[in-house]
Amino acid sequence: MTFLAFPFLRSQLCVRAWRWPSVLMSWISTDKYDIQASLGLPPEILGQKPYRNGSGSGVDDLPMTLVSKAMVTGGAGFVGSNYASHLLQAGHAVVIYDDFSRGVGCLRNVEWLKSHQNGKRLSVVNGGVADLESLSAAAKDCDLIVHAAAQVSVPKSISGPGLDFRSNALGTFNVLETARALETDPVLLYTSSNKVYGIPNAHLQEQEFRYDFEGLSNGVDETFPIKGEEPYGVSKAAGDLYLHAYSEQYGLKSVSFRCSCMFGPHQYGKEEQGWVAWFCIAAALGKPLSIYGDGKQVRDLLYIDDVVHAFDLATKNIDRVRGEAINLGGGKENVASLLETIAYLESLTNRKMHLTFKDWRPGDNKCYYTDCSKARELMNWKSTVPWKEGVSKTLDWVKSNVHEVSTVV
Numbered sequence: 001m002t003f004l005a006f007p008f009l010r011s012q013l014c015v016r017a018w019r020w021p022s023v024l025m026s027w028i029s030t031d032k033y034d035i036q037a038s039l040g041l042p043p044e045i046l047g048q049k050p051y052r053n054g055s056g057s058g059v060d061d062l063p064m065t066l067v068s069k070a071m072v073t074g075g076a077g078f079v080g081s082n083y084a085s086h087l088l089q090a091g092h093a094v095v096i097y098d099d100f101s102r103g104v105g106c107l108r109n110v111e112w113l114k115s116h117q118n119g120k121r122l123s124v125v126n127g128g129v130a131d132l133e134s135l136s137a138a139a140k141d142c143d144l145i146v147h148a149a150a151q152v153s154v155p156k157s158i159s160g161p162g163l164d165f166r167s168n169a170l171g172t173f174n175v176l177e178t179a180r181a182l183e184t185d186p187v188l189l190y191t192s193s194n195k196v197y198g199i200p201n202a203h204l205q206e207q208e209f210r211y212d213f214e215g216l217s218n219g220v221d222e223t224f225p226i227k228g229e230e231p232y233g234v235s236k237a238a239g240d241l242y243l244h245a246y247s248e249q250y251g252l253k254s255v256s257f258r259c260s261c262m263f264g265p266h267q268y269g270k271e272e273q274g275w276v277a278w279f280c281i282a283a284a285l286g287k288p289l290s291i292y293g294d295g296k297q298v299r300d301l302l303y304i305d306d307v308v309h310a311f312d313l314a315t316k317n318i319d320r321v322r323g324e325a326i327n328l329g330g331g332k333e334n335v336a337s338l339l340e341t342i343a344y345l346e347s348l349t350n351r352k353m354h355l356t357f358k359d360w361r362p363g364d365n366k367c368y369y370t371d372c373s374k375a376r377e378l379m380n381w382k383s384t385v386p387w388k389e390g391v392s393k394t395l396d397w398v399k400s401n402v403h404e405v406s407t408v409v
């Protein structure tokens with residue numbers, strides 16, 4: 001038997017020689033962290049630059065061999081746990097750093113990651129990104145940081161702007177300081193948001209079941225001005241701009257993804273955030289839905305597998321994307337309104353959903369979809385999973401995990 005048969009060992013042969021000690025250390029120090037005990041929970045609860053010219057040619061899309069140890073902030077959340085799972089699958093050591101403020105869904109996601117065949121390569125740190133000391137200790141020896149931790153709800157950012165600021169603006173600043181101090185010269189990927197564009201200045205048309213942009217057929221690109229309309233948009237934009245500054249001034253290998261509506265398995269969606277997953281959960285469990293506004297509001301839906309692929313591409317091609325802010329979304333091919341998503345779910349479950357219409361929520365865009373040309377030019381990336389296929393897969397995940405999902409919603 002040769003150890004070249006193991007993907008992780010094979011990948012490490014390509015890693016620069018000085019990384020070997022940290023790889024060995026991370027094997028030795030695999031954590032036996034007891035997340036339930038640590039949380040004290042009962043066991044049953046468990047101004048952007050212009051486009052760079054680029055053609056997508058020369059983009060590296062080979063299996064990832066660059067990472068010896070990764071930290072994923074927000075790694076117990078939806079995006080973070082999916083990427084942590086992907087990294088574990090590839091044999092990398094992963095630290096997830098999360099304050100578990102998302103609640104029981106975080107515990108479910110950690111249970112899922114721990115049950116992974118490479119779950120022993122996972123360590124879990126219960127901490128907030130506002131705590132620089134704890135964050136820096138957790139990031140020791142990491143050469144990839146995926147920063148997905150955030151206060152994610154727009155309504156909560158309006159009712160509690162202080163928490164939003166500490167989690168998102170200060171938290172991202174702390175992640176940058178942590179990365180800057182690391183001797184590993186890490187790659188840093190940041191999940192910014194399309195909310196940095198606020199409500200883009202574009203005319204809309206009202207159609208029977210949706211709004212659409214008038215004269216902006218490809219959607220919003222990165223040249224649109226940043227103008228947060230509510231605290232969440234501003235705190236995410238602060239992180240986004242800081243990333244750019246740290247790349248310019250300190251040569252940090254960072255990239256900011258301005259993400260649209262991401263969805264998929266392991267998303268414990270709620271009314272105020274993660275609406276596609278929330279609609280799937282409501283459809284599967286027969287729960288009533290509140291619709292804020294007329295339901296014709298439109299988003300471009302991005303399935304999680306495409307997000308994971310974008311993160312890989314960015315890491316492997318960091319010299320092409322460093323310092324950039326890049327839109328990541330389903331794009332105009334994957335635009336759906338709330339009403340259209342509900343109609344599709346009803347066709348899948350063969351059951352009408354119970355809807356109650358309420359007033360518009362502040363800061364809610366009637367129409368947003370993203371132009372992803374820059375991601376295509378710089379990383380040869382485009383979304384590949386059609387929104388209906390993604391919704392159907394998410395619904396299947398809910399149906400196969402009804403017990404887990406019911407304990408969370």
Ligand SMILES: NC(=O)c1ccc[n+]([C@@H]2O[C@H](COP(=O)([O-])OP(=O)(O)OC[C@H]3O[C@@H](n4cnc5c(N)ncnc54)[C@H](O)[C@@H]3O)[C@@H](O)[C@H]2O)c1
Pocket residue numbers: 073074075076077078079080097098099100101102103106127128129130147148149150151152166167171191192193194236258259260261262263268274
């Ligand atoms: N899901 C989307 O559609 C979407 C769209 C645009 C941007 N984003 C961004 O993507 C990232 C991931 O979002 P998600 O959908 O996975 O959300 P999520 O709520 O599932 O995950 C976020 C995780 O961060 C943790 N967290 C929150 N505050 C923290 C803090 N102060 N310190 C440490 N951990 C903290 C939560 O417990 C949670 O596990 C966020 O940065 C979000 O702003 C998400």
